[in-house]
Amino acid sequence: MIYEVENFPSREITIQNEKFLYFGGTAYLGLQTDKDFQEIFIDNIKKYGTNYGASRKANVQLAIYEKAENYLADFIGSEDCLTLSSGFLTGQMLVTYFHATNRQCFYAPATHEALHVLNTKNHESFDELVHDINHNLETTNKNPVLFLDSMLLNGKNYPDFEWLGKINLERITVAVDDSHGFGIVGKNGTGVYELLAKLNPRELFVCGSLGKGFGIQAGFIAGTKTSIENLRSTNMYAAASPAAPATMATLLASKKITDIKRKILLENIQHFISNISRIEQFKFLPNYPCFAFENEKLAAHLEKNKILVTNFNYPEEKDHLVLRIVLNANHTQNDIKRLTTLINNFS
Incomplete structure (x- = not known):
């Protein structure tokens, strides 16, 4: 009901x-x-307004965004980080970016719709997924992209990600939605980035919502400096309105x-x-x-x-x-x- x-x-x-x-x-x-969190948020709304609709590429830029992104990168343990207005949009940025470059994309079972574009589907089983990725690596010299969610209650992903050990990750770009883990799991709520980085994938992106674990309407993508700069150069990043600056300031002030x-x-x-x-x-x-x-x-x-x-x-x-x-x-x-x-x- x-x-x-x-x-x-x-x-x-x-x-x-x-x-x-x-x-x-x-x-x-x-x-x-x-109440204390709300007071911080209200104070920041008074300073920054309720919304900021300008492009992050505009000639007038609010310093709070870079401060928040530097804080997030340091907190997560990544080289760099960018923020957008929602976790869903961060997933869409990643999947659009990789499909535009014609990369072969694989989807783990139960991967969230945020990491999908039209006509993409999840694999039905992890065994089938591992088989298909390994076959791809054996028959091509290309480097595919693997999309997955961090938190599955069947235990297939966090905390062990055991099935990833059956794949040569040195040739795989891994893109993970950590919306439901970031702020909750990992050391002091840092999520899964450092855990997955230890598996040495060719490239690692972790994205997701800041709403679940941090109570604000925004999303993030963590990765290397080069990777994040590539995303910042996309039309999507330039065209999309950013998260409200008051949310970024609240993130910093509410630790x-x-x-x-x-x-x-x-x-x-x-x-x-x-x-x-x-x-x-x-x-x-x-x-x-x-x-x-x-x-x-x-x-x-x-x-x-x-x-x-x-x-x-x-x-x-x-x-x-x-x-x-x-x-x-x-x-x-x-x-x-x-x-x-x-x-x-x-x-």
Whole structure:
């Protein structure tokens, strides 16, 4: 069932004058409703305005963008970084760039639509993907591009990316959407860039949203200086309006809050796991706040008891049902205790 709400869904939402605990969405650190974070954002809106529609190539340029991008590159561990107005747009920039150069492109299973253009499809299985890439490397002297998402709850990608070890990555450009990992996983929330860089791909790009882990409407692409400069020279970069400058300033000014929220989130994850009697009924990743399950009756049981979880068909109505419990940093231990008690008592 679809519910329309009037306020941002944080730990609680109100539906027809009734309060529900909410364990869904992607606001993992709960920054969007954090009062201190909001105050920083409001102050930056007063300084920079609500939007900045000029090209990043214009003759008048705001210094905050370069400051934010240098900060992100240093945080991620990449040589350089650029930002755009959304995570989806960063994926589209990468895929458009590589398809324009007629590179052979491969798509891992469950790769997000952000990394697709028309008529491109994901491989059905990782074994098939590895076979097809290796065959390509054996029969051509070209260097293909591999697109994938970082976070899959089946464990195929983060944290081990084991299947990548079966491919000669020295000839592969790897482009990864880390929207759901960046700000959450990795050392201090740095995501998967350094982890994948250790596998020594020919070239590495990591892109994604800053909305999930940092609470702002923007996207990023991390890579080498040469690679990022090539992207900055594209028409798409010149034509697209940038992220609002207030979001970039808020990113820089909110590090302390973000670090505190991340610590709380990790504590909530461990509290959930330690209080579930049968954790094997869920698919989940280390230190990650999403717990997938398959029993629709459990979702109905929770809803009957005033708890809503992620429960919808994705990406289209004809596609499979996504059932997930999603923790965020605004949940209290009592919230989680109530949730786990209901799950443990369900049969």
